[in-house]
Amino acid sequence: xxxxxxxxxxxxxxGVMFGSFVFRSRLLYRSxxxxxxxxxxxxxxxxxxxxxxxxxxxxxxxxxxxLYLSVLAGIHGFLLLYWRTRRLEEKxxxxxxxxxxxxxxxxxxxxxxxxEGDLNSRVPAHELSEVNQPGPNPQR
Amino acid sequence: xxxxxxxLLTESLIAIEPSKMDHYGIFVVIPSYNEAExxxxxxxxxxxxxxxxxxxxxxxxxxxxxxxxxxxxxxxRHCTNLGAGAATQTGTEYALAQGAQYIVHFDADGQHDAAQxxxxxxxxxxxxxxVVLGSRFLSDNDRKLVPFGKRLLLKxxxxxxxxxxxLWLTDTHVGFRALSRAAAQKIKLTQDGYxxxxxxxxxxxxxxxxxxxxPVTVRYSEYSRKKGQKPLNSVNIVADLILRKLYR
Numbered sequence: 253x254x255x256x257x258x259x260x261x262x263x264x265x266x267g268v269m270f271g272s273f274v275f276r277s278r279l280l281y282r283s284x285x286x287x288x289x290x291x292x293x294x295x296x297x298x299x300x301x302x303x304x305x306x307x308x309x310x311x312x313x314x315x316x317x318x319l320y321l322s323v324l325a326g327i328h329g330f331l332l333l334y335w336r337t338r339r340l341e342e343k344x345x346x347x348x349x350x351x352x353x354x355x356x357x358x359x360x361x362x363x364x365x366x367x368e369g370d371l372n373s374r375v376p377a378h379e380l381s382e383v384n385q386p387g388p389n390p391q392r
Numbered sequence: 393x394x395x396x397x398x399x400l401l402t403e404s405l406i407a408i409e410p411s412k413m414d415h416y417g418i419f420v421v422i423p424s425y426n427e428a429e430x431x432x433x434x435x436x437x438x439x440x441x442x443x444x445x446x447x448x449x450x451x452x453x454x455x456x457x458x459x460x461x462x463x464x465x466x467x468x469r470h471c472t473n474l475g476a477g478a479a480t481q482t483g484t485e486y487a488l489a490q491g492a493q494y495i496v497h498f499d500a501d502g503q504h505d506a507a508q509x510x511x512x513x514x515x516x517x518x519x520x521x522x523v524v525l526g527s528r529f530l531s532d533n534d535r536k537l538v539p540f541g542k543r544l545l546l547k548x549x550x551x552x553x554x555x556x557x558x559l560w561l562t563d564t565h566v567g568f569r570a571l572s573r574a575a576a577q578k579i580k581l582t583q584d585g586y587x588x589x590x591x592x593x594x595x596x597x598x599x600x601x602x603x604x605x606x607p608v609t610v611r612y613s614e615y616s617r618k619k620g621q622k623p624l625n626s627v628n629i630v631a632d633l634i635l636r637k638l639y640r
Binding site: 334341342345348349351352353355356357358359360 | 489
Protein backbone atom coordinates (compact mmCIF):
# COMPACT_ATOMS: atom_id res chain seq x y z
CA UNK A 253 0.00 0.00 0.00
CA UNK A 254 1.40 3.39 -0.96
CA UNK A 255 1.17 6.40 1.34
CA UNK A 256 -1.37 8.19 -0.88
CA UNK A 257 -3.65 5.16 -0.61
CA UNK A 258 -3.35 5.21 3.16
CA UNK A 259 -4.12 8.93 3.27
CA UNK A 260 -7.15 8.66 0.97
CA UNK A 261 -8.61 5.72 2.86
CA UNK A 262 -8.22 7.50 6.19
CA UNK A 263 -9.88 10.66 4.82
CA UNK A 264 -12.71 8.66 3.24
CA UNK A 265 -13.45 6.84 6.48
CA UNK A 266 -13.34 10.08 8.47
CA GLY A 267 -15.63 11.74 5.92
CA VAL A 268 -18.17 8.94 6.17
CA MET A 269 -18.08 9.09 9.95
CA PHE A 270 -18.82 12.81 9.93
CA GLY A 271 -21.39 12.29 7.20
CA SER A 272 -23.30 9.80 9.29
CA PHE A 273 -23.47 12.40 12.05
CA VAL A 274 -24.99 14.89 9.61
CA PHE A 275 -27.63 12.46 8.36
CA ARG A 276 -28.39 11.27 11.86
CA SER A 277 -31.97 10.28 11.31
CA ARG A 278 -31.84 9.01 7.75
CA LEU A 279 -31.08 5.36 7.38
CA LEU A 280 -31.10 5.59 3.59
CA TYR A 281 -28.41 8.26 3.49
CA ARG A 282 -26.31 6.44 6.08
CA SER A 283 -26.35 3.14 4.20
CA UNK A 284 -25.53 5.02 0.99
CA UNK A 285 -22.58 6.63 2.76
CA UNK A 286 -21.29 3.26 3.95
CA UNK A 287 -21.66 1.79 0.45
CA UNK A 288 -19.86 4.81 -0.96
CA UNK A 289 -17.01 4.35 1.53
CA UNK A 290 -16.59 0.69 0.65
CA UNK A 291 -16.56 1.47 -3.08
CA UNK A 292 -14.14 4.35 -2.58
CA UNK A 293 -11.70 2.19 -0.58
CA UNK A 294 -11.99 -0.53 -3.18
CA UNK A 295 -11.10 1.87 -6.01
CA UNK A 296 -8.25 3.36 -3.98
CA UNK A 297 -6.75 -0.06 -3.39
CA UNK A 298 -7.30 -1.26 -6.99
CA UNK A 299 -7.05 1.89 -9.20
CA UNK A 300 -7.05 -0.16 -12.42
CA UNK A 301 -10.64 -1.09 -11.73
CA UNK A 302 -11.76 2.48 -12.42
CA UNK A 303 -10.04 2.43 -15.80
CA UNK A 304 -11.86 -0.77 -16.73
CA UNK A 305 -15.21 0.78 -15.84
CA UNK A 306 -14.24 3.98 -17.68
CA UNK A 307 -13.40 2.02 -20.80
CA UNK A 308 -16.77 0.32 -20.69
CA UNK A 309 -18.40 3.78 -20.57
CA UNK A 310 -16.20 5.12 -23.37
CA UNK A 311 -13.86 7.21 -21.21
CA UNK A 312 -10.18 6.52 -21.62
CA UNK A 313 -8.81 6.97 -18.10
CA UNK A 314 -10.39 6.05 -14.78
CA UNK A 315 -9.20 9.32 -13.25
CA UNK A 316 -11.16 11.25 -15.92
CA UNK A 317 -14.30 9.31 -15.12
CA UNK A 318 -13.86 10.13 -11.44
CA LEU A 319 -13.40 13.81 -12.32
CA TYR A 320 -16.64 13.89 -14.32
CA LEU A 321 -18.51 12.11 -11.58
CA SER A 322 -17.19 14.45 -8.90
CA VAL A 323 -18.24 17.52 -10.92
CA LEU A 324 -21.75 16.07 -11.16
CA ALA A 325 -21.73 15.29 -7.45
CA GLY A 326 -20.60 18.86 -6.75
CA ILE A 327 -23.45 20.35 -8.77
CA HIS A 328 -25.93 18.06 -7.10
CA GLY A 329 -24.62 19.04 -3.68
CA PHE A 330 -24.88 22.71 -4.57
CA LEU A 331 -28.50 22.36 -5.64
CA LEU A 332 -29.33 20.38 -2.54
CA LEU A 333 -27.86 23.16 -0.43
CA TYR A 334 -29.70 25.80 -2.45
CA TRP A 335 -32.97 23.97 -1.87
CA ARG A 336 -32.27 23.66 1.82
CA THR A 337 -31.44 27.33 2.13
CA ARG A 338 -34.68 28.20 0.36
CA ARG A 339 -36.65 26.13 2.85
CA LEU A 340 -34.75 27.70 5.70
CA GLU A 341 -35.53 31.17 4.34
CA GLU A 342 -39.18 30.25 4.09
CA LYS A 343 -39.19 29.13 7.70
CA UNK A 344 -37.44 32.32 8.73
CA UNK A 345 -40.08 34.34 6.90
CA UNK A 346 -42.79 32.41 8.74
CA UNK A 347 -41.19 33.12 12.10
CA UNK A 348 -40.67 36.82 11.42
CA UNK A 349 -44.23 37.02 10.09
CA UNK A 350 -45.66 35.46 13.25
CA UNK A 351 -43.67 37.86 15.45
CA UNK A 352 -44.67 40.80 13.28
CA UNK A 353 -48.37 40.02 13.42
CA UNK A 354 -48.22 39.49 17.15
CA UNK A 355 -46.51 42.85 17.65
CA UNK A 356 -48.87 44.85 15.44
CA UNK A 357 -49.26 48.37 16.73
CA UNK A 358 -52.17 50.72 16.44
CA UNK A 359 -51.37 54.39 16.61
CA UNK A 360 -54.08 56.69 17.95
CA UNK A 361 -56.25 53.70 18.61
CA UNK A 362 -58.58 55.58 20.93
CA UNK A 363 -59.43 58.38 18.57
CA UNK A 364 -62.42 58.07 16.28
CA UNK A 365 -61.68 58.09 12.58
CA UNK A 366 -61.77 61.43 10.87
CA UNK A 367 -64.13 63.06 8.38
CA GLU A 368 -66.08 60.66 6.20
CA GLY A 369 -65.44 57.44 8.00
CA ASP A 370 -67.18 56.41 11.15
CA LEU A 371 -65.11 53.29 11.18
CA ASN A 372 -64.14 52.30 14.61
CA SER A 373 -60.92 50.59 13.75
CA ARG A 374 -61.09 48.37 16.76
CA VAL A 375 -64.05 46.21 15.87
CA PRO A 376 -63.30 42.78 17.30
CA ALA A 377 -63.12 40.05 14.71
CA HIS A 378 -66.10 38.13 16.07
CA GLU A 379 -68.36 41.14 15.68
CA LEU A 380 -67.39 41.81 12.10
CA SER A 381 -69.91 39.44 10.60
CA GLU A 382 -72.70 41.54 12.08
CA VAL A 383 -71.03 44.79 11.23
CA ASN A 384 -70.66 43.77 7.64
CA GLN A 385 -74.35 43.38 7.03
CA PRO A 386 -75.68 46.24 4.98
CA GLY A 387 -76.62 48.75 7.63
CA PRO A 388 -76.59 52.47 8.08
CA ASN A 389 -74.21 53.88 5.54
CA PRO A 390 -71.11 55.69 6.63
CA GLN A 391 -71.62 59.39 6.25
CA ARG A 392 -69.88 60.94 3.32
CA UNK B 393 -54.59 69.22 -10.99
CA UNK B 394 -56.63 68.39 -14.09
CA UNK B 395 -55.99 64.65 -13.95
CA UNK B 396 -57.64 64.55 -10.56
CA UNK B 397 -60.90 65.91 -11.97
CA UNK B 398 -60.70 63.40 -14.72
CA UNK B 399 -60.33 60.54 -12.28
CA LEU B 400 -63.29 61.71 -10.23
CA LEU B 401 -65.38 61.97 -13.38
CA THR B 402 -64.52 58.44 -14.39
CA GLU B 403 -65.47 57.27 -10.93
CA SER B 404 -68.94 58.68 -11.32
CA LEU B 405 -69.22 57.41 -14.88
CA ILE B 406 -68.78 53.81 -13.89
CA ALA B 407 -71.48 54.32 -11.30
CA ILE B 408 -69.71 53.29 -8.18
CA GLU B 409 -71.32 54.74 -5.15
CA PRO B 410 -68.85 54.41 -2.32
CA SER B 411 -71.45 55.50 0.19
CA LYS B 412 -73.51 52.43 -0.57
CA MET B 413 -70.67 50.12 0.35
CA ASP B 414 -69.91 48.92 3.78
CA HIS B 415 -66.41 49.84 4.68
CA TYR B 416 -65.77 47.82 7.75
CA GLY B 417 -64.12 44.94 6.02
CA ILE B 418 -61.89 46.87 3.61
CA PHE B 419 -58.25 46.54 4.57
CA VAL B 420 -55.58 48.35 2.59
CA VAL B 421 -52.20 46.65 2.91
CA ILE B 422 -49.17 48.84 2.17
CA PRO B 423 -45.77 47.14 2.10
CA SER B 424 -43.14 49.77 2.73
CA TYR B 425 -39.36 49.67 2.73
CA ASN B 426 -37.45 52.91 3.39
CA GLU B 427 -40.34 55.01 2.13
CA ALA B 428 -40.51 57.48 5.01
CA GLU B 429 -40.46 60.40 2.56
CA UNK B 430 -43.76 59.45 0.98
CA UNK B 431 -45.61 56.85 3.02
CA UNK B 432 -47.06 59.53 5.31
CA UNK B 433 -48.56 61.29 2.31
CA UNK B 434 -49.95 58.04 0.90
CA UNK B 435 -51.54 57.20 4.23
CA UNK B 436 -52.96 60.71 4.58
CA UNK B 437 -54.71 60.30 1.23
CA UNK B 438 -56.10 56.93 2.25
CA UNK B 439 -57.30 58.26 5.58
CA UNK B 440 -59.87 60.36 3.78
CA UNK B 441 -61.68 57.09 3.19
CA UNK B 442 -62.99 54.82 5.89
CA UNK B 443 -60.62 51.93 5.21
CA UNK B 444 -58.49 50.11 7.71
CA UNK B 445 -54.92 50.86 6.71
CA UNK B 446 -52.20 48.32 7.40
CA UNK B 447 -48.63 49.44 6.84
CA UNK B 448 -46.06 46.65 6.80
CA UNK B 449 -42.67 48.17 7.45
CA UNK B 450 -40.26 45.72 5.89
CA UNK B 451 -37.37 46.42 8.24
CA UNK B 452 -36.86 50.00 7.09
CA UNK B 453 -33.87 51.85 8.44
CA UNK B 454 -35.43 55.28 8.10
CA UNK B 455 -38.07 57.19 10.04
CA UNK B 456 -41.06 55.27 8.65
CA UNK B 457 -42.44 54.58 12.10
CA UNK B 458 -42.18 58.21 13.23
CA UNK B 459 -43.89 59.39 10.06
CA UNK B 460 -46.90 57.27 10.88
CA UNK B 461 -47.19 57.90 14.60
CA UNK B 462 -49.86 60.56 14.06
CA UNK B 463 -52.02 58.43 11.83
CA UNK B 464 -54.58 55.75 12.52
CA UNK B 465 -52.74 52.97 10.70
CA UNK B 466 -52.05 49.50 11.98
CA UNK B 467 -48.30 49.36 12.00
CA UNK B 468 -46.49 46.05 11.48
CA ARG B 469 -42.76 45.78 11.33
CA HIS B 470 -40.53 42.98 10.06
CA CYS B 471 -37.49 42.98 12.29
CA THR B 472 -35.34 42.43 9.22
CA ASN B 473 -35.82 43.15 5.53
CA LEU B 474 -37.53 40.23 3.78
CA GLY B 475 -38.83 41.73 0.55
CA ALA B 476 -41.99 43.17 -0.95
CA GLY B 477 -43.67 39.79 -1.41
CA ALA B 478 -43.11 38.77 2.20
CA ALA B 479 -44.41 42.11 3.47
CA THR B 480 -47.52 41.85 1.31
CA GLN B 481 -48.21 38.37 2.61
CA THR B 482 -47.70 39.47 6.23
CA GLY B 483 -50.15 42.33 5.82
CA THR B 484 -52.67 40.06 4.13
CA GLU B 485 -52.48 37.46 6.89
CA TYR B 486 -52.87 40.17 9.50
CA ALA B 487 -55.91 41.57 7.70
CA LEU B 488 -57.46 38.10 7.49
CA ALA B 489 -56.90 37.57 11.21
CA GLN B 490 -58.64 40.89 11.84
CA GLY B 491 -61.67 39.79 9.88
CA ALA B 492 -61.07 41.63 6.60
CA GLN B 493 -63.65 41.01 3.88
CA TYR B 494 -61.74 42.78 1.12
CA ILE B 495 -57.98 43.11 1.01
CA VAL B 496 -56.40 45.73 -1.19
CA HIS B 497 -52.68 45.80 -1.95
CA PHE B 498 -51.42 49.34 -2.38
CA ASP B 499 -47.98 50.80 -3.07
CA ALA B 500 -46.39 53.03 -0.47
CA ASP B 501 -44.88 55.52 -2.90
CA GLY B 502 -48.11 57.27 -3.75
CA GLN B 503 -48.36 56.09 -7.35
CA HIS B 504 -51.86 54.72 -6.90
CA ASP B 505 -55.06 56.66 -6.42
CA ALA B 506 -56.97 55.89 -3.24
CA ALA B 507 -60.28 56.76 -4.92
CA GLN B 508 -59.77 53.91 -7.37
CA UNK B 509 -59.90 51.33 -4.60
CA UNK B 510 -63.67 51.24 -5.06
CA UNK B 511 -63.18 50.29 -8.69
CA UNK B 512 -61.17 47.28 -7.63
CA UNK B 513 -63.58 46.21 -4.96
CA UNK B 514 -66.76 46.60 -6.96
CA UNK B 515 -66.37 43.42 -9.08
CA UNK B 516 -65.72 41.42 -5.90
CA UNK B 517 -68.68 42.93 -4.12
CA UNK B 518 -70.98 42.17 -7.02
CA UNK B 519 -69.69 38.60 -7.12
CA UNK B 520 -68.21 39.03 -10.58
CA UNK B 521 -64.65 38.20 -9.55
CA UNK B 522 -62.65 37.07 -6.54
CA VAL B 523 -59.42 38.78 -7.49
CA VAL B 524 -59.24 42.13 -9.24
CA LEU B 525 -55.98 43.36 -10.73
CA GLY B 526 -55.20 46.91 -11.67
CA SER B 527 -53.99 47.47 -15.20
CA ARG B 528 -52.36 50.53 -16.72
CA PHE B 529 -53.14 49.38 -20.24
CA LEU B 530 -56.90 49.15 -20.33
CA SER B 531 -57.58 52.80 -21.04
CA ASP B 532 -55.72 55.06 -23.46
CA ASN B 533 -55.32 57.85 -20.95
CA ASP B 534 -53.67 55.57 -18.42
CA ARG B 535 -51.48 53.96 -21.04
CA LYS B 536 -50.03 57.31 -22.07
CA LEU B 537 -48.87 57.92 -18.50
CA VAL B 538 -46.48 54.97 -18.65
CA PRO B 539 -43.06 55.93 -20.04
CA PHE B 540 -42.25 54.25 -23.35
CA GLY B 541 -39.30 52.16 -22.14
CA LYS B 542 -41.32 50.89 -19.22
CA ARG B 543 -44.19 50.01 -21.54
CA LEU B 544 -41.89 47.79 -23.59
CA LEU B 545 -40.49 46.15 -20.46
CA LEU B 546 -43.96 45.51 -19.12
CA LYS B 547 -45.04 43.90 -22.38
CA UNK B 548 -42.14 41.50 -21.87
CA UNK B 549 -43.40 41.04 -18.32
CA UNK B 550 -46.81 40.10 -19.66
CA UNK B 551 -45.21 37.31 -21.69
CA UNK B 552 -43.11 36.11 -18.75
CA UNK B 553 -46.18 36.11 -16.54
CA UNK B 554 -48.06 34.12 -19.12
CA UNK B 555 -45.28 31.53 -19.38
CA UNK B 556 -45.07 31.06 -15.63
CA UNK B 557 -48.68 31.50 -14.61
CA UNK B 558 -50.75 30.70 -17.67
CA LEU B 559 -52.77 33.90 -17.30
CA TRP B 560 -52.78 36.30 -20.22
CA LEU B 561 -53.26 39.80 -18.89
CA THR B 562 -52.76 43.29 -20.22
CA ASP B 563 -50.39 44.42 -17.50
CA THR B 564 -48.11 42.95 -14.89
CA HIS B 565 -46.24 44.04 -11.81
CA VAL B 566 -48.84 46.52 -10.69
CA GLY B 567 -48.86 46.52 -6.90
CA PHE B 568 -52.51 47.54 -6.95
CA ARG B 569 -54.97 44.67 -6.58
CA ALA B 570 -57.91 43.55 -4.50
CA LEU B 571 -58.79 40.13 -3.13
CA SER B 572 -61.90 38.77 -1.53
CA ARG B 573 -61.49 37.19 1.86
CA ALA B 574 -61.90 33.70 0.42
CA ALA B 575 -59.34 34.38 -2.30
CA ALA B 576 -56.80 35.77 0.15
CA GLN B 577 -57.15 32.63 2.24
CA LYS B 578 -56.28 30.49 -0.76
CA ILE B 579 -53.26 32.54 -1.82
CA LYS B 580 -50.01 32.24 0.04
CA LEU B 581 -47.02 34.01 -1.43
CA THR B 582 -43.70 32.29 -0.95
CA GLN B 583 -41.64 34.54 -3.23
CA ASP B 584 -40.35 37.10 -0.80
CA GLY B 585 -39.04 39.47 -3.46
CA TYR B 586 -40.68 41.17 -6.44
CA UNK B 587 -41.31 37.88 -8.22
CA UNK B 588 -44.42 37.63 -6.06
CA UNK B 589 -46.29 39.68 -8.68
CA UNK B 590 -46.00 36.76 -11.07
CA UNK B 591 -46.37 34.16 -8.36
CA UNK B 592 -49.72 35.59 -7.33
CA UNK B 593 -50.99 35.06 -10.88
CA UNK B 594 -49.84 31.46 -10.78
CA UNK B 595 -51.63 30.95 -7.47
CA UNK B 596 -54.79 32.57 -8.84
CA UNK B 597 -54.81 30.07 -11.67
CA UNK B 598 -54.02 27.08 -9.46
CA UNK B 599 -56.77 28.01 -7.00
CA UNK B 600 -59.11 28.55 -9.98
CA UNK B 601 -60.09 31.98 -8.72
CA UNK B 602 -62.15 34.24 -10.95
CA UNK B 603 -59.94 37.12 -11.92
CA UNK B 604 -60.58 40.43 -13.63
CA UNK B 605 -58.60 43.46 -14.63
CA UNK B 606 -59.80 47.01 -14.18
CA PRO B 607 -58.14 50.20 -15.43
CA VAL B 608 -56.08 52.10 -12.90
CA THR B 609 -54.08 55.27 -13.19
CA VAL B 610 -50.50 55.18 -12.06
CA ARG B 611 -48.87 58.48 -11.22
CA TYR B 612 -45.17 58.40 -11.99
CA SER B 613 -43.54 61.01 -9.83
CA GLU B 614 -39.88 61.87 -9.76
CA TYR B 615 -39.71 59.93 -6.52
CA SER B 616 -41.31 56.74 -7.77
CA ARG B 617 -39.10 56.77 -10.85
CA LYS B 618 -36.05 57.06 -8.67
CA LYS B 619 -37.16 54.53 -6.09
CA GLY B 620 -38.98 52.12 -8.35
CA GLN B 621 -37.61 48.91 -9.75
CA LYS B 622 -34.65 49.28 -12.04
CA PRO B 623 -35.17 47.75 -15.47
CA LEU B 624 -32.26 45.41 -14.85
CA ASN B 625 -34.02 44.01 -11.82
CA SER B 626 -36.40 42.26 -14.21
CA VAL B 627 -33.55 39.85 -14.94
CA ASN B 628 -33.48 38.94 -11.25
CA ILE B 629 -37.21 38.44 -11.20
CA VAL B 630 -37.08 36.01 -14.11
CA ALA B 631 -34.16 34.16 -12.51
CA ASP B 632 -36.10 33.82 -9.26
CA LEU B 633 -39.06 32.40 -11.14
CA ILE B 634 -36.95 29.87 -13.04
CA LEU B 635 -35.11 28.67 -9.93
CA ARG B 636 -38.40 28.26 -8.15
CA LYS B 637 -39.87 26.23 -10.99
CA LEU B 638 -36.85 23.93 -11.10
CA TYR B 639 -36.08 23.32 -7.46
CA ARG B 640 -39.36 22.76 -5.71
